[in-house]
Amino acid sequence: MRRVTLFVNGTSKNGKVVAVYGTLSDLLTVASNKLGIRACNLYNGKGGLIDDIALIRDDDVLYVSEGDAFIDPQSDGKTSDDISGSHTDWLTLNIGGRLFTTTSRAAILYMHIFIFYILFFMQNSHPPEDHSPLSRKEFVRFLLATPTKSELRCQGLNFSGADLSRLDLRYINFKMANLSRCNLTYANLCCSNLERADLSGANLDGANLQGVKMLCSNAEGASLKGCNFEDPSGLKANLEGANLKGVDMEGSQMTGINLRVATLKNAKLKNCNLRGATLAGTDLENCDLSGCDLQEANLRGSNVKGAIFEEMLTPLHMSQSVR
Template identity: 75%
Template structure:
C-alpha cells in the first residue's frame, strides 16, 4: 500500500498522510475530507499535473488545488508578503472558513470599544492567529458576521432575507458592538408576531373537544370565548376558571360540575343550562340570563356561587335547592318561582330582588340585605329566624 503526504496548494504546513488506493477520484475525495477543501487537481513538487494514479509513488509529496494553477509553496509565501499593499491598512479575516477583506480602520473606528477594535487596533496585541494565506482566523459564523461587517462599514443595519436576527444579535454581543445590538433588539421586537387574543369560535372549540379523550381533564383557564355560541354542548367537568365567557350563548349547555370560578359571564345567556354541582365562586355574571337552570344535583353535590356577582340576572324558574349564594350580589335580580329550599343566602345582597313565588323553606337568610326585595306569593312563609336584617 502506497502512502503520500498532501498539502493545500501553495502551502507546506498542516499536511496530511493518506493511503493511495482505487482511482484518482478516490484520492481526491480523501484529500477533500482531510484538508477541508474541494479537491480538484493534484500536483507534484515541481508543479506537474497528475492525471493518472499510476504516476504516484510511495512517499510522494503532493499539492491539492481547488482548480487553481500550481503555486510553489516557497515562492508563493514570499510573493504574498512582497506584493504591493501587503502591509497597508487592508487585511483579510477568515471567519469560519469564509474570507472577508476589509480595512483595519473599518474594524476600529465605528465601535472603538468592541472586541474587533481591540484585536486590530495595534498589530499583534492579541496574538491573532493567521491561516496559511495570512488571513486572521476567527471561529464564528460567517453568515451572521457579514451584516456586522457591513454595519461597521456604513453604519446601517441591513439583513438579507433568510438571515436569523437572533443569530446576528448573538454575534453582535460576542464582538461587543453595543449600538448594533440595541438596533437588533428593537428589530426583533418589531418582527414578533402579536399575540392572538381573538375569541375562540364554536368550530374551534368543538374540534378541540373531539380531539380530547373523554377521561382527560380539559383546562380552559383564562381562555377567551367572548360572544361564542356554545349552546347545547357537553361541557361537564371543564375548568373555565378565569375564562372570558361574556355574552356567550350557553343555552341548554351541560355545565355539570364545571369550574367557573372567577369567570366572566356578564351578559351571557345560560337559559335552561344544567349547572348541577357547578363552581362559580366570585364569578361575574352581571346581567346574565339563567332562566330555568338546574342547579340541583340528586347526588347531593351542591352548586357553589359564593361571592358571585349576579346583579340584574334573570334566574326565573331555576331549581336551586341547597345552592350556596353566601355573600353573593343579587341586587335587582329576578328569582321568581325559584326553588331555593335549604339555600345559603347568608350575607347576600338581595336589594330590590324579585323573589315572588319562591320556595325559601329552610333557606339561610341571616345577615342578608333584603331592602326593597319582593316576597309576594311565597310558597312557604318566611320564619323570623331566617332573616335578621
C-alpha cells in the same frame, strides 16, 4: 409514574412531555391530542418500532408518526430504510390526501413538503396564541380531540360572544375564562369550574349547572332562566361571592345552592326553588323573590331592602333573617 417526551416523526422541536398510563392505544391518543396529528406508530431514537407499552422507560424520547417510516431528525428527511440502504428507488407519499410516487432523489423535497404540512396542521389545531376569541368550530375541534376521561383545561381562554349552546361541557376548567355574551343555552355545565369567570351578559337559559363552581364569578346581566343547579347526588352548586346583579333566574332549581355574600341586587328569582339555600350575607336588595320556596333557607345577615316576597310557597320565619 413514567413520563416521556414526544416529538413529531423527523423533528426535534416543539416536543411534549406526557405521562405514560394505560395501554399503547391510550398513549397514541394522548400523542394525537398533544401534537395535533393522527398518531399511529411510536419509534425510539434508534428507529425501533414500539409495539408494547411495557417497552417504554421513564424519560424516553419517542417519535410519533402517522404510519410513515421512522425519520431521523438529524438525517435531512431520510427514512430509516433510506439510511440502511435497503429502500427501493421509489417512494410513495401521501400529502394533503393525494398520493405522489417519486424517486429517492426527490424524496427529501417531498418529505420537507410533508413535514411542512404536518406543522401547518399543528399550528391550526391549537388555540390561537393571541387573545382573540375562540369560535364554536375551533372549540368543538378541541372537544373531539380530547379523550372523554381527560380534563379539558380552558383556564383563562377567551370565548367572548361564542355560540356554545347545547354542547357537553361537563367537568371543563373555565376558571377565569372570558365567557361574556356567550350563548350557553341548554349547555351541560355539570361540575364545571367557572370560578372567577366572566359571564356578564351571557345567555344560560335552560343550562345544566349541577354542582357547578362559580365562586366570585361575574354574571352581571346574564340570563339563567330555567337552569338546574340541583344535583341528585347531593353535590351543591357553589356561587359564593358571585356578582349576579340584574340576572334573570326565573324558574330555576336551586335547592341547597350556596349564594353566601353574593350580590343579587335587582335580580329576578321568581318561582325559584331555593329550599335549604345558603343566602347568609347576600345582597337581595330590590330582588324579586315572589313565588319562591325558601323553606329552611339561611337568610341571616342578608340585605332584603325593597325585596319582593309575594305569593311565597312557604312562610318566611323571622329567624331566617336579621335585617
